[in-house]
Amino acid sequence: MLAVSHLTKRYSSALANADISFVVQPGEVSVLLGPNGAGKSTAVKCIVGLLRFEGEITVCGHPNKSLEAKRVLGYVPEMPALYELLTVEEHLEFIARAYELKDWKPWAQTLMDRFELTDKKDKLGSELSKGMQQKVSICAALLPVPKVILFDEPMVGLDPHAIKELKKLFLELKQGGCSVIISTHMLDSVDELWDSAHIMMGGRIAASRTREEIERQNENLEDLFFQITEGGSK
Numbered sequence: 001m002l003a004v005s006h007l008t009k010r011y012s013s014a015l016a017n018a019d020i021s022f023v024v025q026p027g028e029v030s031v032l033l034g035p036n037g038a039g040k041s042t043a044v045k046c047i048v049g050l051l052r053f054e055g056e057i058t059v060c061g062h063p064n065k066s067l068e069a070k071r072v073l074g075y076v077p078e079m080p081a082l083y084e085l086l087t088v089e090e091h092l093e094f095i096a097r098a099y100e101l102k103d104w105k106p107w108a109q110t111l112m113d114r115f116e117l118t119d120k121k122d123k124l125g126s127e128l129s130k131g132m133q134q135k136v137s138i139c140a141a142l143l144p145v146p147k148v149i150l151f152d153e154p155m156v157g158l159d160p161h162a163i164k165e166l167k168k169l170f171l172e173l174k175q176g177g178c179s180v181i182i183s184t185h186m187l188d189s190v191d192e193l194w195d196s197a198h199i200m201m202g203g204r205i206a207a208s209r210t211r212e213e214i215e216r217q218n219e220n221l222e223d224l225f226f227q228i229t230e231g232g233s234k
């Protein structure tokens with residue numbers, strides 16, 4: 001479970017996150033929506049422990065910067081950051097060693113197969129296209145089988161096969177009890193996947209809805225998104 005409580009992040013001049021609170025239960029897919037500059041990536045970076053912030057964030061009950069939290073937390077950044085001199089396979093081995101994983105090779109092979117990386121396994125990070133780097137980044141985040149995982153604009157740069165595979169994986173993670181958080185401004189990419197949605201605007205959560213609420217109130221997430229981002233908050 002992920003619990004974000006009163007998250008506030010200020011860069012020198014801008015208030016990027018203002019008093020954000022939300023919870024993502026095990027087996028829930030939650031999307032952070034919002035236009036460019038709404039504060040999504042900042043929130044994600046605070047959650048995964050890359051930025052200092054005010055407020056409280058816990059991952060499965062542990063403070064987000066603790067080792068216990070890091071062991072169960074996965075992160076796929078907006079821009080993949082691979083090691084130039086490690087091959088695809090070595091990236092996965094590096095993660096396996098860092099997390100002290102046992103019997104990881106079959107899962108690593110499955111991930112490489114699913115993301116069509118097996119024939120690229122000996123290529124260096126510096127030799128990979130942007131999309132291939134993104135696929136390695138996804139495989140690396142999934143290898144330790146996290147309990148909470150955050151994807152920042154995960155579909156950008158992926159080919160249709162990888163998008164299809166990733167969507168299947170989101171559902172598998174959900175079925176396996178993982179808390180999944182996807183930050184995006186591409187509403188249609190997550191349309192059939194989400195259980196809860198938080199629409200961010202100007203660093204705040206302007207509206208939160210569960211799928212059940214949207215269906216019960218006969219709302220449409222896309223309409224709500226444009227209502228908020230082109231008009232006032234709701």
Ligand SMILES: Nc1ncnc2c1ncn2[C@@H]1O[C@H](COP(=O)(O)OP(=O)(O)OP(=O)(O)O)[C@@H](O)[C@H]1O
Pocket residue numbers: 011012014015016034035036037038039040041042043185
């Ligand atoms: N390193 C930084 N230093 C100063 N201001 C920053 C920094 N990073 C982001 N900001 C500001 O914080 C605000 C939120 O940015 P953020 O990247 O979190 O938005 P976003 O919703 O992820 O946008 P996008 O969809 O374009 O990725 C913006 O006003 C941005 O200019």
